Amino acid sequence: MPPAPDPALRPLRIGLVAGLRFPVAQPFAGGLEAHTWSLARSLTAAGHEVVMYAHGDSDRSVATVVPVFAPPPVSAAARADIAAPPEHFLWEHRCMQQTMSRLLRDVDRLDLVHNNSLHYLPLAMAPLLGTRMVTTLHTPPNAWQEAGALDGALASRFLAVSRDVAERWSHVLGEVEVVGNGVDPLLWPAGPGGRDLVWSGRIVPEKAPHLAVRAARLLDRDVVLAGPVHDQRYFAEEVEPLLSDRVRYAGHLGVDALARLVGSSACALVTPCWDEPFGLVAAEAMLCGTPVAAFDRGGLRDVVGSRGGVLAAPDDVADLARAADRALAMDRRRVRSHALATLSVTAMAERYVQVYRAAA
Incomplete structure (x- = not known):
């Protein structure tokens, strides 16, 4: 009789929160989208289930995509508020608010949540999820991220993409483990070089x-x-x-x-x-x-x-x-x-x- 499979090695169901401004798809808008795509693709290839909360035009071949729908425009009355932040800030905030509301409904069906975005709301709302969150720190802190990290520090495990980023977060989080980004050698093969x-x-x-x-x-x-x-x-x-x-x-x-x-x-x-x-x-x-x-x-x-x-x-x-x-x-x-x-x-x-x- 074959031995029972080790439950510690079973495939995981991972909720991956992406940046919402651009699709996680080629051609990539930047390094964050490229990293998120590569990670989702590698995890899926390894047998894990990745549920990616992302822009609706993201690549559905690398993960199950839960699309974020654009909120309605800010009303003229709200724009007239002299203290209103820029409209792009409000748009992104409302998109992430929708994402986190959906994630709160889905979280019982996930093993964990990986926050791979640059937004502060996943950090601040981590204690509400009822499951431990992993957060990748892709940038030095800004005022919003720092406040979110302080609110959710006990509910998330933090990783930094480089020693430099880890050091810049140390005043908030203490020592942060470094997991550098990776590149697929099959997609970036050896080239012949040239003069240019x-x-x-x-x-x-x-x-x-x-x-x-x-x-x-x-x-x-x-x-x-x-x-x-x-x-x-x-x-x-x-x-x-x-x-x-x-x-x-x-x-x-x-x-x-x-x-x-x-x-x-x-x-x-x-x-x-x-x-x-x-x-x-x-x-x-x-x-x-x-x-x-x-x-x-x-x-x-x-x-x-x-x-x-x-x-x-x-x-x-x-x-x-x-x-x-x-x-x-x-x-x-x-x-x-x-x-x-x-x-x-x-x-x-x-x-x-x-x-x-x-x-x-």
């Missing part, structure tokens, strides 16, 4: 693709930019005037096209003008074997290290060009091997499952 440089990510001022263009000029190399334009004014004023035969904007690409672009590039430039919490674009480049030259800010030191690329002084374009020049000489096979050892999506998902089982 590449920059990818959300096109916004704090990601500063215009600084990547300046560094490329110092190196006398062409550069290709790729990513969604989230700040049209910044793109029009700071990026579009730089476009030329040697500076090309490839658009907002899906994973396959972006992986081909990154893998056929000589070096990836990563230019945050803020303390980047993790730096998923650096991890993606390294999986392709493409070395990274990045400003040494936030979690990029964890991601890139000394074997995935070269770090430069923050905001120093000349030093970034020097870092890229050194990175160009790195062995692409060793860069990918380092990424496989440290940035695997499988290892990330397995660590999350360990945390889930402890919480459940």
